Amino acid sequence: MRSGEELPLTILRDVLRGRIEGDLDTLEVAQFPGGFSNLTYLLRMGGREYVLRRAPLGPVARGAHDMAREYHLLEKIHPVLPVAPEPLLLVEDPGLLGSPFYLMERRRGVVVRTTIPPEYRDLPDAPRQMSEAVADTLAALHAVDIDAAGLRAIGKPEGFNARQVGGWAGRWRRARELLKDSGDLPPPAELRDELVIAWLEEQTPPESAHTLVHNDLKLDNLMLDPTDPAHVVALLDWEMTTVGDPLVDLGLTLTYWTMPEQPGRGVNEVGASFPGFLNREQFIARYASQSGRHVTGDSVRWYEVLGHFKLAVIVIQIFARYRAGQTSDPRFAPLAGQAEWLIREAWRRISAEATGDAGEVRPADE
Structure with a gap:
């Protein structure tokens, strides 16, 4: 405790x-x-x-x-x-x-965070199975009939993407204001956070569809069967769930999937960069196959940039609470640096859009 x-x-x-x-x-x-x-x-x-x-x-x-x-x-x-x-x-x-x-x-299962757990180390196909479990769960979530389930009213799907940018930009600016004298973040001209916001605003696409959106679907929010990494026992953490564009979910999931480190934790040894796991392109293809949606690496670029920006906002808000003394959890101490990395990665993807190499993962200290 x-x-x-x-x-x-x-x-x-x-x-x-x-x-x-x-x-x-x-x-x-x-x-x-x-x-x-x-x-x-x-x-x-x-x-x-x-x-x-x-x-x-x-x-x-x-x-x-x-x-x-x-x-x-x-x-x-x-x-x-x-x-x-x-x-x-x-x-x-x-x-x-x-x-x-x-x-x-209470459900029982394995939660995979940054390393392959002991239960799966003798299962050579476990990385692929875990990868597909994430993509397939995302597709199943987006297949829920929001009208039949009475879920459409939980959000405002029309104009969802534009509101996402405006809402998260406002949260980022408020958190930055709280930290303005702390020296924890570089100035905007150096970090280019306002340029990321401007690009997201200018390039905002119309919604691709209106579905249930979990807003934090990642591997460690799944609970898996201890004997079968392909079997999902539970999907957790529903606090940000709404109705909107399913590709916003995909963009954030890909943000987590391609990160070399998880926020507040050490080096990530699961995901796109590690042997046996689906890489970025394979993950997108699996989701497209399971969901029946026409999705390509290029078509999700805006959503990935938004995913990096959203996660940066989430971690800097938590860090601001830590800096203000509202929590003493030591896991929060490095979050300012990770928010900075996420913003820089978002800008790198924007800058690399024309070259076609924006899916490459770079270490967090580059």
């Missing part, structure tokens, strides 16, 4: 008593170590297990980390996309644990 992120067990027992099954007198709580945003805990009681999610500590952006929205989303998504866990209980009173929270079913 990270310091300062403990749950008040007496209050939690009182809140849950009579509302869920299990012996609350035996309640034990452990914190899941991954994730930089919402806090996630495992609750054990009398042979039963649940997962609890709540917002991070400290001030949060308006409309962000909305536990009630995430809970009600899963109520609609779980029946039509079984990899989405089933939500079980929503508690909206923020005075109990410091924010609203919800419980969902």
